[in-house]
Amino acid sequence: MPDAPIRIALVEDDVAFQEALRDSVAAEADMQLVDIASTRAQGLRMLEQPAADVLLVDLGLPDGSGIDVIVAAQQRWPTCAVMVSTAFGDEMHVMCSLEAGALGYLLKDSSAASIAAEIRSLHRGGSPISPLIARQILVRFRAVDRPCTPTPASCAQTLSSTPRASLSAREQEVLEYITKGFTAEEIAGLMAVSRHTVLTFVRRVYKKLEVHSKTEAIFEARNQGLLGA
Numbered sequence: 001m002p003d004a005p006i007r008i009a010l011v012e013d014d015v016a017f018q019e020a021l022r023d024s025v026a027a028e029a030d031m032q033l034v035d036i037a038s039t040r041a042q043g044l045r046m047l048e049q050p051a052a053d054v055l056l057v058d059l060g061l062p063d064g065s066g067i068d069v070i071v072a073a074q075q076r077w078p079t080c081a082v083m084v085s086t087a088f089g090d091e092m093h094v095m096c097s098l099e100a101g102a103l104g105y106l107l108k109d110s111s112a113a114s115i116a117a118e119i120r121s122l123h124r125g126g127s128p129i130s131p132l133i134a135r136q137i138l139v140r141f142r143a144v145d146r147p148c149t150p151t152p153a154s155c156a157q158t159l160s161s162t163p164r165a166s167l168s169a170r171e172q173e174v175l176e177y178i179t180k181g182f183t184a185e186e187i188a189g190l191m192a193v194s195r196h197t198v199l200t201f202v203r204r205v206y207k208k209l210e211v212h213s214k215t216e217a218i219f220e221a222r223n224q225g226l227l228g229a
Contacts, residue, residue, distance in 0.1 A: 005032040006123045009052035011043035011069050012036070012085070013062050017108070021056070024116045031116065040064035044072055051077035054119050057102070059086040059093055060219030067093075070100040081122045085115065087215040094133055104128040108215075164224045165208040172226070174201040179218050179227055 008031060012018055018036055025033045034052055037043040040061045047069070055073055059066040070082050083104035084097045094105055104122050106115060107130040118128035129137070167175065170191075177187045184202070188195045206212060209220045221227050 003030065005030050006054060006119065007032055007034045007052045008054045008056065008119060009033075009035045009046060009080075010037070010056045011040075011046070011061070011066055012056070012058045013038045013060075014058070017058075017085075021115065025119075028116050028120075031119065038062070040066065040068055043069040047072055047076040051080050053080060054123055055080050055082045056085050056115075056119070057082060059084060059088055059097065060215070060222070062222065065223075067096050067100050070097060070102055074101040083118070083122050083128065087213065088219065089130070089132055094137065098137075105133050106130050107132065164226065165221075167205065167208060167226065171201050171205050171208070174198060175205050175217065175221055175226065178202065178214055179221070 008025060010018065010021060010033065012021075018038075022033055022036075025031045035046050035049065037046045038061075040063045043057070043061070043066070055069075055077065057066040057069050057073075061069075066084070066086070070084075073080055073082055081104075082102045083106065084102045085106045085108060086093065087108045089107050097105060104118065104127050106118060106128060109130075121128050173191065174187060177190065182190070184195050184198045187198045191198065206217055209217055209224075211217045211220050218227075
């Protein structure tokens with residue numbers, strides 16, 4: 001009898017990524033995508049169902065941190081291998097995820113096809129980690145004079161206590177528009193300003209949030225409570 005397919009669960013709010021992974025898994029005879037959650041709350045409810053073999057978790061969810069899902073999975077799905085797939089490669093997110101129980105950590109510059117291969121590796125006992133993250137971990141543990149890895153509880157507190165950026169009314173408006181997926185041209189039309197003005201606001205928002213991309217801006221804004229539920 002052939003081996004049962006690898007049962008995969010996904011906690012991810014990016015619809016495009018959901019579809020890309022769905023297509024990639026569908027092309028693999030030894031994999032099956034059994035459930036998808038788009039929020040932290042849905043992810044926690046997912047864990048009330050029979051355990052998957054692999055749980056893929058994004059950290060920047062609309063209603064909180066994916067780290068909470070990882071911690072809960074250790075209790076409810078102890079046999080499930082957890083891997084992070086996220087845009088965030090900073091030390092705090094990496095170390096908190098690994099301390100919470102993640103066995104792999106991939107940045108979203110990986111293709112959906114390569115993630116399928118990494119899922120297979122994880123299921124077979126590997127620990128897939130993006131090269132940049134692996135280097136960061138090595139540097140971290142070579143610095144013996146630095147504090148030890150934080151606990152999941154302290155991570156959640158640290159990540160949720162980030163000081164709020166002070167945005168102007170127009171900057172806040174632009175932030176909310178980009179969160180909803182509008183392009184610079186569409187925002188310019190909605191605000192009755194030029195595209196150049198919109199891009200200026202975007203740059204100011206990025207600078208104040210200390211980020212470099214739309215994905216990071218949305219996550220950081222949600223983390224700071226700058227966006228509604």
